[in-house]
Amino acid sequence: MIRVFKSALALLMLALISACAHQPVNVDRADVDLLAQEIRSLGPEVDPEEAQRAARIAYGYSAQLAQEYDITDPPLVHNAKVNAGIKDRGLCYQWAEDIEARLKQENFQTLTMHRAIAEPRNGFRVDHSTAIISRRGDGFQDGIVLDPWRGAGELHWMPTLEDARYDWEARLEVLERKRRRLEARN
Template sequence: MIDRRTFTFGLLALAPLAGCSSTAEVTRAAVSEPSIDGLTRALIALDPSVAPEEAARAARISHEYAADLRVKYQVTDPPLVHNYKVNSGMRPRGICVHWADDIESRLRQERFRTLYIHRAISPPRTSFHISHSAPILSARGQTMFEGIVIDGWREGGNLVWAPVSNDPDYNWRPRAEVLGKIAERRAEQQARLTE
């Protein structure tokens, strides 16, 4: 979450960019075979119990579905500009929670037996940083902190993946933990307003 002043300032700074590519053709993001292979290897390396076939399937689906969502969401801009377009009604979907929901849902359809899908949120670190959502894949029995972030939003359909512990851009936490803290803060603010 981001406060209104910071969001408004950010939008004003990005607004000139929105018009530059608003008529650009939406194309499927490039699917990188080396990235698919790398993610497959990283998933297999999580634990000896991970089935190589499942790892390969999860890696391919994650990359290809993120590329498909780029077209579905009509992404023609950098992520923050696209967020602005979604929040102002110019695009139907495409903020990070949409990417996370849709990729997680697609991966769950596979009913993996050796991989587990977690959901995480990275809370804001500074006033200019917004919270961010993404699914995480781990071996069954592992925590999300041992897994790999699967992020379609960060590069607008070009899948970004990284071990949770080595993701330089985000501080991933369990979704329930972050949402619980947000609910607590809102309750405290509401209590102060009614005093």
Template sequence: MHWQGLSRLYSALLLLALAACSAPVIEQPDGTERLTRAILALDPSVDPGEAARAADLSYAHARHLSIAYEITDPPLVHNTKVNMGLKPRGLCWHWAEDMETRLVAANFRTLDIHRAIANADNPFRIDHSTALISARGQPMNRGIVLDPWRNGGRLFWSTVEDDHRYDWQPQQKVLADKYPLTPITD
């Protein structure tokens, strides 16, 4: 057996071992009312209708993406399946990109949508991406993390300040630090 076949065999065995140790995905009760209140608490300028619509969209789109990405396993197992070509999408940056795109399309007047990355400078942890929501004009660190990847398709949300699992940085800053522009010389 050549290296590529052996590598796939080991990946499949690791995937099966991880799946055997994992809990099944459990549906999350609808938390839109709590998320609506948290979005409203970001700033007095937040429109109550927009807060409710943002919360509804966040939960609904996370559910939609969970079905579209064919989520049946915990995140790291699903990541392995995506990387092996067995599942279409579902890496954290897919969730972040698709959540951001849907929320931006809502054209909120009193809310801003951000992208963030954690662990980019930590060689011992994998980068993690997410979408965030804040009051219009407020920095992302005063917003709310919207992370459906973390719980295998069930929307996790928390204020950035209270999310002690990750040190979120603005996506643009992380990418600029990681991939600085090199001047072109003749």
């Protein structure tokens, strides 16, 4: 009972400190074109049409997911609602999973998708997941982070190595390391 009360109190506090309600996500053609240009800059082998399509889908699908996830709050408040069972989806790994799956449907010939996780820094004990697009044959480090969670449905992107906020690692490597840590504790 105390745990439920604490959870409810924490959720209420998060709701109160989120000063403004989230606005619907609008997709701007100039933003799509800028991302497409960045994707093309991954290398001369990248098909310009694929880059444009990937950028259009990344922005459009992020906005669609924001509606499907019923995003009305900043990311951490929404996470609290998902964890409390008030909302169904919208955790960072779900955004990453859904964006990756949607872009993989395109069967790009010159681009590929990756998943990455950043384990927590400092005392904040929460992982963050993302999808990354790169030129086919390149690793995720040479790609572009596609992170709609960070902006509550508004796509945030940048080259992986320029993302100073997170230390991205290959998802499977992080999960394996966590599995080994868990086994060591047992």
